[in-house]
Amino acid sequence: MTSLKRSYASSTTPSTTLSSKTYLRTLRSGKVQKVVRELYLRQDIPCSSQLCSTCIDLAPAGFHGKQDPPVLSATPAGTTQYPQGHYLVPDTNAFLTAMDLFEAEDAARDVIVLQTVLEEVKNRSLPLYHRLIALTKNEGKRFYVFFNDFRLETYVTREAGESINDRNDRAVRKACSWYGSHLQDAVKARQSARCPAVVMLSDDRENLRKAKEDGLIASGLQDYVSGLPDADRLLDMVAASRDQRATRDEKAKMVYPEYMSMSAMLTGVKAGSLHQGTFSVSPYNYLEGTVHVPAFDRPLIIQGRENSNRAVSGDIVVLEVLPKDQWKAPSSKVIEEDDLTKNENAENEDESAEGVVTEKERRALQEEVKRAHGKVAEGKPQPTAKVVGVIKRNWRQYVGHVDKDSVRSEAKQSRAQQTVFLIPMDKRIPKIKVRTRQAGDLLGKRVLVTIDSWDRDSRYPVGHFIRSLGELETKGAETEALLLEWDVQYRPFPKSVLDCLPAEGHDWKVPADTADPGWKGRRDLRDLLVCSIDPPGCVDIDDALHAKLLPNGNFEVGVHIADVSHFVKPNNAMDKEASLRGTTVYLVDKRIDMLPMLLGTDLCSLKPYVERYAFSVLWELDQNADIVNATFTKSVIRSREAFSYERAQLRIDDQSQQDELTQGMRHLMMLSKKLRAKRMAAGALNLASPEVRIEAESETSDPVDVKTKQLLDTNQLVEEFMLLANISVAGKNYSAFPQTALLRRHAAPPKTNFEELANQLKVKKNLELRSDSSKALADSLDTCTDPSDPFFNTLVRILATRCMMSAEYFCSGTQAYPEFRHYGLASEIYTHFTSPIRRYADLEAHRQLAAAIDYEPLDASLQSKSKLEAVCKNINVRHRNAQMAGRASVEYYVGQALKGRVLTEDGFVMRIFSNGFVVFVPRFGIEGLIRLRDLGGGKEVESVFDAEEYSLSFGERKVELFEKLKVRIEDEAEEGTGKRKIKLSLV
């Protein structure tokens, strides 16, 4: 009987090239899988060094049959340690701890990225993996991915009892030694003298020791970087090595409780004894976090550092609910990290003696508890919880500034390494401890840092510097800072994207010959009197409108949207980039486009007087603005005029204008008012958010003044027809693709969201806010007025907006039809269709609509539910980030506009704490905290806080919620940081 077994040689010999590896995989369901992989080991994987002549022929041929040139330079840079030049072979932990070093422009070239390492990086951290992949694509850096696990000579099998990490370390060493001898041979063949050293870079002492034993050249990260020029700066980019941390471990006391094991957490979560959710920190109180868990309506509260146990805002954590006697009311006090921990010394390594919670923090919390116990109805104690483990860290790069007090004064000039605190811009992120040699240089600058670790023995997370963005408060630095904070992709479009643009560039025109393929399936609507109405100075014109009276007394109304999908074909580089960016981001002085300029502001933009491709929605509306029928078609239009809102308004109001275009606009105006009335009757919400406009000096674009935005009837005209178009398209797309239509929904907010606001209104103003349906809410919002104060209604609307859920994109197959509802617009179904130049969702909707009307076949990516879901998830995040970035930008400019001025303005009390209150100033759309301490000149003022009555009395004065008061606005440079802040105070 011949054996059925496949004869794998137990060890690799030159004659065999077949091997297998076996490992076990525990699946999420708890099942365990035995995985057997066959491996064909090859000898034709090139080393890709320009020194080597034997590997040249092995290089794989590209698409055009042309071979890629070898990546690694023949004359790599030398250092003091390796004067003959060197290739780097980093192991996994080197990439994990010092990715920023590898990304630095001037360091780390000629790097061999082993497949083993690449895979390990991928398993450990996906973001780092993507950054590494980006590096390997960067030609100037000369990173080469060597598939060592497929090359016969460098493949290692796991030995009995060997952990996978040890096996991988061994694979790295084996690859190093192979490269070493391979290069020796290559150099000998060339008869050149210089043979670059192959340097294994590692942070693992054991691996380094073994490498030395094997006679390899190996170096620790710190040692290696120290030998480079400009070592100080580069050293900061390396996270504190494991060695340094290890030495500390022994003496340091553990200040935080240990995390549970992963399997224990998962079991607990499944069994319902533990809860999982995203940790978010209160912006007012850095010691209080909340986590929404599926099991409860209200979020769980996590108070204090010990309970939040090293979780950073955004992490996905596992919680254990605390016993009832430890339940507390949510904090009614403002606690800012700067105030309580101002004088801490970052250098102090024995800080643990103090415990995690400093005396001050403890006192602050203690008062909280007292208050919670004394209360009954409103401030009812709520379940609290503690973090027992972290499922996934969502650490990113943080922008911040160095805490001046943490820098030793004598060290400001010196180059000595010291530990400083970095205060992130985002108040919810704790201070980050950073070791640096350039503390002096970094003071007063915006810097980018990343968190590396947060060990049990350290009160604060430990991180490292990446780079400096520039001086605080300079426009460049601040803009870049907020783009980074909100993860906005702001780099110029890569060449591969620009290659997708039409070759004609700005000379592109709608073909004159209607037999041209571009005209196929398009309707010629050039004779329609179309115009566009946009904000002043708008260059990316998405939409244009027309209306005309039909002989039967009905109206023909058309909404024409830029035909972006004609230029951006699915799945090319431009489409991918756009889907990644998701949306155009508008900052006060800057626009970060989703699509390249050529398309956004020229070829797609429905500019006046030129012919453009469009996607048109045409309705026949009767006198009541009810839809008689709707058609969708690709078209060619010629816009007659581009109005600004004001100009359009003037033109409509000017009775001397009687031309057809103006008549059409008047029809539109009349119809839009009817549409609006109908929508409002159906329960659409009229919400408000503070919006201001910055007036800038045209030359320097320095802000001059701040104005609240004015709303004209023409704004609403455009809005109404866009809504109508979106709703019509949503219906059409859904009927054509019930499973995969990309729609937008706005979930009804849970009742509990409005409880607080309703109660506040009841107590303070004796008004009733009903939230059972959007109609009830809209109606009761209308009644929330204060005759003495017209702004009060807007204030309530602003507060109500904050209680809402945010609208989101989704794929129709993932929700039941009743869930499609758009709560705010009171529409059963909704999508985004009208702004394809600046939103990716609209572009996808265009493609679906084009397929729905049989204009072109639907791309496969739009037929897959899972792919669409991923797209939705991304654009939802991008959308929110873009809004936040825009808001942050406005905030910054408002601050700049107010610089050096002292103003007295009306303000409204929005929120009351036991030691201060938040005032909203409508004129500038800013809200600021007034603390009692500041009123008392730095000392806490005796005060009485009545949580049930929402009032705070101190001295003579009593401040109540919703009270209108005069505040003085001035800006103040913070002493510690030199950072400018707007400061409000009572007049």
Place this chain on the structure above:
Amino acid sequence: MAPYTNIPLSPAELSYLHTSLAQDPPIRPDGRSPTQFRPLVAETDILPSANGSARICFADGTEAVVGVKAEVERTGRKGGLVRGKEDGEVEGEERGEDGWLDVSIEIPGTRDDDALPVFLAAMLTEALLADGELKGRLVIGRVWHWRLFVDILLLSQPLSYPLPLLSLTTHLALLSTRLPALISQKDEDPLFNDDWEASTHLFPRQPTTNEPETKPPITLLVMTVGTNILFDPSSDEIAVADAIVAISATEDSKDGGLKMVALRTVDPPSRLTSAGVPTQANTTAGGGLSAEETLKLREKDAGATVWRPPRGGVSRTVLGRMIKKVVEKGGVGEEVLEGLRGVKS
């Protein structure tokens, strides 16, 4: 049991076989001694992605492959309540449940609900579960257990009754079966070491000699002809068996000897053979008998001179002897186990 009924032997041949097997010492058609097994070839660990596997090929061409697969499963709580230790419930769970072992047999040309594979699977399952040791090993904790799937595949036509072949292959496969090493605590959701080399044998081995400490049972087929006891009968021999018995034996953990864990009698196909017809009763040969004469022939065994199907039945003493031959020290059981020990993966 369709495959065994059409025995292609004439009454004369049957008679000859029976006579020679009934002699003392019996003469077997292939010249073996009564306790001698036909040569076999075996190998283990042939299926890389199974937890354990084996293949055995008998000299007559019958061949079987067995794959063992283990899956983690949540232990269903009885009564929906977690009962305390007082109830002895915990102990009960430690013992494991019969349902955790799933044996399925596939034989070419039969459906999986045919009597033969079902009966064979039941017989093998019964033997494996008899001493309760195996299912006890499948317990991971109070909440989780292994479920063992033993998939037996007969590759060839079932030329002889395939029970010993399947049993021996299953034995080898189970011996080579390894379970992933647990790294989580007992009652947590299980998490396993990703290293296959770290996995543990289902039948633990001595660390020094790598010999299994205990072994799964084997089931042997024993037949009688007259007072003779024959092991590992070939298909021809089965055709004339007076009685067939399947005896399952396993190592006794107390004295290291063997003990019987299960015994089944198998309906011998010889009972369905047709008896020889005397010439005078053969109508085609010009004969012909009256009804009375036919009855006489059948009742009085007048045709016994050629071949008469055995009526079955085995005496107590013979049965006792059969069991003894299997389990006694130096008996056939030990010999077989010793032979299988030589099979290395």
